[in-house]
Amino acid sequence: MEYTQIYNPLDNIWLSAFVAFLPILLxxxxxxxxxLKGHTAGFITVVFSAIIAIFVYDMPIDMVGSAFGYGFLYGLWPIAWIIVAAIFLYKLSVKSGYFDILRESILSITPDHRILVILIGFCFGAFLEGAIGYGGPVAITAAILVGLGLRPLYAAGLCMIANTAPVAFGAVGIPIIAMAGVVNVPAADISAMVGRMLPPLTLFVPFFIVFLMDGYKGIKETFPAIVVAAGSFAIVQYFSSNHLGPELPDIISAIVSIVVTTIFLKFxxxxxxxxxxxxxxIKPENKHHICKVIVAWIPxxxxxxxxFIWTQPAFKELxxxxxxxxxTNFSFxxxxxxxxxxxxxxxxxxxKPIGKVIFSLPLINATGTSIFVAALLSIFILRVKPKEALGVFGETLNEMKFPILTIGLVLSFAFISNYSGISATLALALANTGHAFTFFSPIIGWIGVFLTGSDTSSNLLFGTLQQLTARQLGIPEVLFLAANSVGGVVGKxxxxxxxxxxxxAVGLVGRESELFRFTVKYSVFFVVAIGVITTFIAYVIPQIIP
Structure with missing residues (x-):
């Protein structure tokens, strides 16, 4: 039995959008x-969205149930598996005692927390975003920063803000490549436009993070280092996105920024x-033998x-x-x-119908498994006893039970919203704003990432709508396609x-509301700024559009 999506169930797009917005508001x-705790809020929201899907959008109950099941499973694999593996790797380092050595080696670069958040949360986080995406970068960088002495909630919030700049090119350019395939626009063109919109945000974010940590005084005291880190990252991001395509900007920019900033901090x-x-x-002296420092970094x-191996075409061919x-691949x-x-x-x-809905369970060919293999190898190199390693893994699973439940529930909410048409209703309402849509275009991407947790999913969900609206307004479609992706990064x-x-990642299970309250105001501020930038480009400097 087919279900045709309804986008205006109440015959008034704004009233329909209000009803569609209610689960988000809840x-x-x-x-x-x-x-409320994250899993409780997620459960209430997914139940309410299911009720709206059934009674307002006339989606069959069995389809709502399948959307829930598919979303929940997708939350478990690959997303939760990445996080479990990443936290397991970190905990092994701590258990072995080598994390203390790693910590001191990092502090030998600079003991200043403001600069460390930029190096680890912003630069190293961007590298991980470019390589694995999902929630891995925030989990790993926040855990490291807690180990370096930052308060858990603080570390998590700052890493989430730092993670905005690289998300558009995350996981080897998949968000842009996927969108390009749907809208039949060259990925290189979308990449170039994103690369021309992101640098102001990229430059601003490190200074903003330092401001949150230590006000204007902090910016003044660290200004040279932050200019080097943010400037090198933004410059390489611009050139790589415009000349190399969407796959490598995060990875290249992060490596250059880390190397250049580390060298600068020597002087x-x-x-x-x-x-x-x-x-x-005081900056600690390197009191450990170089061999021990190397071992500490090996995980x-x-x-x-x-x-790197898992992302290679030759490996994927297997x-x-x-x-x-x-x-080793299973699916149904x-x-x-x-x-x-x-x-x-x-x-x-x-x-046209939405494509096949197949849940895939690649036991080996999954990013989480690549991280888990690194963790298994680290057990031997760090000389952690097998019994202790097993205990660490059990401890990780126990700590993750409620976060895994939360992730599963919010992904269920995302797929119910997407398959019923609830998400599309919100986007269509904003598309009805006429020429003001240049401001609202990135907000659609922001809503998409809020709902799905993924810039890729948001681009797939709303790419065509952005394209069609651009054509109606006579504005180059690549601008709105890029705005969807750039707006999405601050929804993350x-x-x-x-x-x-x-x-x-930082041991604050059940305190999701505190972290949400910390980030939400900044997210709104950023997406408004991106809306202004998009409007400025469209009507004042359209010549920069590829």
């Missing part, structure tokens, strides 16, 4: 006002060392190596249907929603999925 209220240090715990630590070097490791299809949900204009150019810091991951 989620906001649950976290900000009622201060310059802030006169006053700032730490969030109020201590003024994270292995992380980079395994991720898991294709005729590959030697194809037997949700037949009652697979190719049974029909999208109609103006969300798409012509009426309030996505329920990201909130759950960040809290799990």
């Amino acid at each position: 989620f906001f209220i649950s976290l900000i006002v009622l201060k 310059w240090q802030p006169k006053k060392i700032f730490r969030t715990d109020g201590k003024e630590e 994270f070097v292995l992380l980079i190596i395994t991720i 898991f294709k249907p005729d590959g030697v490791l194809a037997f 299809e949700f037949h009652n929603i697979s190719q049974q949900i029909i999208q109609t204009p103006p969300v798409v150019t012509e009426e 810091m309030i996505s329920p999925q990201s909130i759950a991951v960040a809290c799990a």
Whole structure:
């Protein structure tokens, strides 16, 4: 039985949009006002969205159930698996005692927390975003910063803000490549436009992070180092996105920024060392043998190596249907929603079904498995006893049970919203704003990432709508396609999925409402600024559009 999506169920697009917005509003209220735990807020929201899908959008109950099941499973694999593996790797480092050595080696670069957040949360986080995406970058960088002495909630919030700049090119350019395939626009063109919109944000974010930590005084005291870190990142991001395509900007920009900033810090240090715990630590002497320092870094070097191997075409060939490791891939299809949900204009150019809905379970060919392999290898290198390692893994799973539940619930909410048409209703309402849509275009991407936790999903969900609206307004479509992706990056810091991951990484399970309240105001500020930038480009400097 087919289900044709309804986008204006109440025959008034603004009234329909208000009803479609109610589950999101309920989620906001649950976290900000009622201060409920993440999994409780997620459960209430997904139930309410299911009720609206059934009784307002006339979606069959069995289809709502399948959308819930598919979303929940997708939350478990690959997303939760990435986070479990990443936290397991970090905890092994701590258990072995080598993290203390790694910590001191990092502090030997600079003990200043303001600069460390930029190096680890912003630069290293961008590298991880470019390599693995999902919630891995925030989980790993926040955990490291906590180990370096930052308060858990603080570390998680700052890392979520730092994670905004690289998300558009995350996971080797998949958000842009996926969108390009749907809208039939060259990925290089979208990449170039994103690369021309992001640098102002990229330059601003590190200074903003330092401002949050230590006000204008902090910016003044660290200004040279932040200029070097942010400037080198933004310059390389611009050139790589415009000349190399969408796959490598995050990785290249992050490596250049880390190397250049580290070298700079050999010759310059802030006169006053700032730490969030109020201590003024003197730069520690390297009291450990170089071999021990190397061993301390090996788990994270292995992380980079395994991720690199897992992303190579030759490795992926092994898991294709005729590959030697194809037997390690499992999947099953949700037949009652697979190719049974029909999208109609103006969300798409012509009426067509959403593609096959197949849940894939690649046991080996998954990013989480690459991180887990790095963790297993680290057990031997760090000389952690097998029994202790098993205990660490059990401890990780136990700490992650509620975050995993939260991730599953919010992904269920996302897929119910997407398959029923609730998400499209919100986007269509904003598309009806006429020439003011240049301001609202990135807000659609922001809503998409809030709902799905993924810039890729948001681009796939709303790419065609952005394209069609651009054509109606006579504005180059690549601008709105890029705006969807750039607006989405600042939605990441309030996505329920990201909130759950960040809290799990720093041991704050059940305190998701506190983190959400910390990030939501900044997310709104950023998306408004991006709306202004998009409007300025469209009507004042359209010549920069590819």
